[in-house]
Amino acid sequence: METTWEQQLRTAGLRVTRPRLSVLGVLAEHPHVDADTIATAARTVHPSISPQAVYGVLKALVGSGLARRIEPAGGPALYELRVGDNHHHLVCRGCGLIADVDCVVGQAPCLQPSDAAGFAVDEAEVVFWGLCADCQVARRTHVHGTNSAFEEGVIA
Amino acid sequence: METTWEQQLRTAGLRVTRPRLSVLGVLAEHPHVDADTIATAARTVHPSISPQAVYGVLKALVGSGLARRIEPAGGPALYELRVGDNHHHLVCRGCGLIADVDCVVGQAPCLQPSDAAGFAVDEAEVVFWGLCADCQVARRTHVHGTNSAFEEGVIA
DNA sequence: CTCTTGATTTGACTGAATCAAGAAAGCGAG
DNA sequence: CTCGCTTTCTTGATTCAGTCAAATCAAGAG
CATH class of the missing domain: 1.10.10.10 (Winged helix-like DNA-binding domain superfamily/Winged helix DNA-binding domain)
Incomplete structure (x- = not known):
């Protein structure tokens, strides 16, 4: 290696x-x-x-x-070695933790817009926003603010 | 209004x-x-x-x-008044032009990750990257670099 | 009209990233 | 192995987007 x-x-x-x-x-x-x-x-x-x-x-x-x-919104750019497989990401609103998600479809762009408006699309970038397992627990325990930073647009 | x-x-x-x-x-x-x-x-x-x-x-x-x-990667944050309909965006790699794309599915999150890894997902953010109609022409005319900025990871 | 609260101004400051010039190191040719 | 060209790294200044905090100002309830 x-x-x-x-x-x-x-x-x-x-x-x-x-x-x-x-x-x-x-x-x-x-x-x-x-x-x-x-x-x-x-x-x-x-x-x-x-x-x-x-x-x-x-x-x-x-x-x-x-x-x-x-480059997830609201944070510095991140780098990864996993390339060429067009996978996507899960980002935790609570702590910023990132997890990979395999792309369901194979090649990029895995998705096509309903109306491309004349664009030649070569990539569909997908970011899933939510709370990781740990932050869900922390939220429920109601110790609001335990996990630093990232507090903002939590929808629930 | x-x-x-x-x-x-x-x-x-x-x-x-x-x-x-x-x-x-x-x-x-x-x-x-x-x-x-x-x-x-x-x-x-x-x-x-x-x-x-x-x-x-x-x-x-x-x-x-x-x-x-x-917040499209590589640029400052942008703002729009269209809210609540969970639509997505097309971004031009050449000139930064942005177009709206209606979400195919209705409610957010419109997509579900294949494996959520314990995350509670509340939003799926989709950004389509490509070249707008004008930039495709400019590219073909081979006047490389006519449309300022944004030049970088063009896949084609 | 007056007062309280929320909004704006002013100005300093942070964090992420880029640019530029000189010094150092990689590596192909001899 | 050594030379020398070229790429890469270092050092330090600079930009750009955005935040923070204190003081001023104005919205609108009473």
């Missing part, structure tokens, strides 16, 4: 560098992370890595299709 | 103020606008309105259900 990243980088026409391997390592362990968390985690392996290097690496990875960038 | 806003504000328990009426006026004319554009446009009617007032008004409108906030 370790060497695979090296190969993948080369295949993508990218040089194999320490910052890139560190970032890939972090992404492999954490399915959905923001740039800042990646920088912090990567520093345990490569202490001198700069935040901007992380942005640069991520841009290169996304640009070459090795990683995917998702 | 003019007076309806006043009524709607009152019904929502909000005071009727000049900044709020100005912002509502702008939103009624432009279906999908960002806060900055709203501020600029509102100033033609109410010159002294401050940018922060616009943020305040928008937060109040969204909070009371009179407006909806959407």
